Amino acid sequence: MFNPQFLLLFLLFLSFLFIIPSPKHLQISLPDELDDVALFRRATLAALDAVSAKSKSSPKIAFLFLTNTDLHFAPLWEVFFRGHRRALYNIYVHADPSAAVSPPGGVFDGRFIAAKKTQRASPTLISAARRLLATALLDDPANSYFALVSQHCIPLHSFTYMYDFLFRHPVPGARLPSSLPLYRSFIEVSSIKPKLWDRYAARGKDVMLPEVPFNRFRAGSQFFTVTRQHAEVVVRDRRLWRKFKLPCYNMNSCYPEEHYFPTLLSMEDPDGCTGYTLTRVNWTGSVGGHPHTYRAAEVSPLLIHQLRQSNSTTYSFMFARKFSPDCLQPLLRLANLIFAD
């Protein structure tokens, strides 16, 4: 005689195999999710404690490297950071553990954080960015801006230029209560992307409701530079994450990491976002959702000059992507020019 409980479990198991279509992307396991929730909780509680204890040291930029390969531009970043004491910056690296990334040493020494597997077109990229933000929030109360970059990103200006741009010219606008000076986040926030509806409906037509109605759904670039207040908003969030962590069934329109951050920040603090990113990317002639990837032969002083230029007179791009590893030597030869300002 079958135990009825066993039969029920067995039927449930069968229904998982046959009825529920299996999503093609990496699922976040319960232990991984619980691990993250504990980390984000610690960061949120620490933020509450830190409200009164204003940091006395100079504000720092936290550079958050998200990678699933070796950091081939580590020698270029080394030049970028050279001569600047850790008093003004911190580095954190989230390297996909299944990729066996070799630590490049130098300024990256000891800066690898507890990481988990990531995969394109899956919410694991959101989790990895949130892990970086939470770790950096907890690590140093002086971290005031958080710049997310990938292994394919290069700096377009010197560290001093970037630091001055971020901290010497506070942009009024942030509304969140804070004892810190008011700064804004540099994140693209757009509602006019092509195929926005397909991207919204990639998990099913009504799945995002009620938390995210279509008219609040936003698109933006995956890479951003956000304020401490906004890093806290991201780490605290559970409401939108519940939706964005769901698997897509339409994999052709599945880019959760390009929607989660702009949607969340534009809902929580629209005036605190500039609406543009500091990371230049070339979508001309993109293939399969990948932007143009620069090769060594394309690297020139003119390219650096062109990549810096934005459509606005008030800012210049600070980072650019994507660059293939063979660009390292030509970029190093241009280092004096790139970091001259």
Ligand SMILES: *[C@@H]1O[C@H](CO)[C@@H](O)[C@H](O)[C@H]1NC(C)=O
């Ligand atoms: C962008 O990429 C295209 C090729 O896809 C290239 O022709 C163009 O020069 C690039 N633009 C810049 C500013 O590098």
Ligand SMILES: *[C@@H]1O[C@H](CO)[C@@H](O)[C@H](O)[C@H]1NC(C)=O
């Ligand atoms: C600048 O604006 C033009 C026209 O709107 C657009 O085609 C181009 O992609 C923009 N460039 C950047 C770097 O945003």
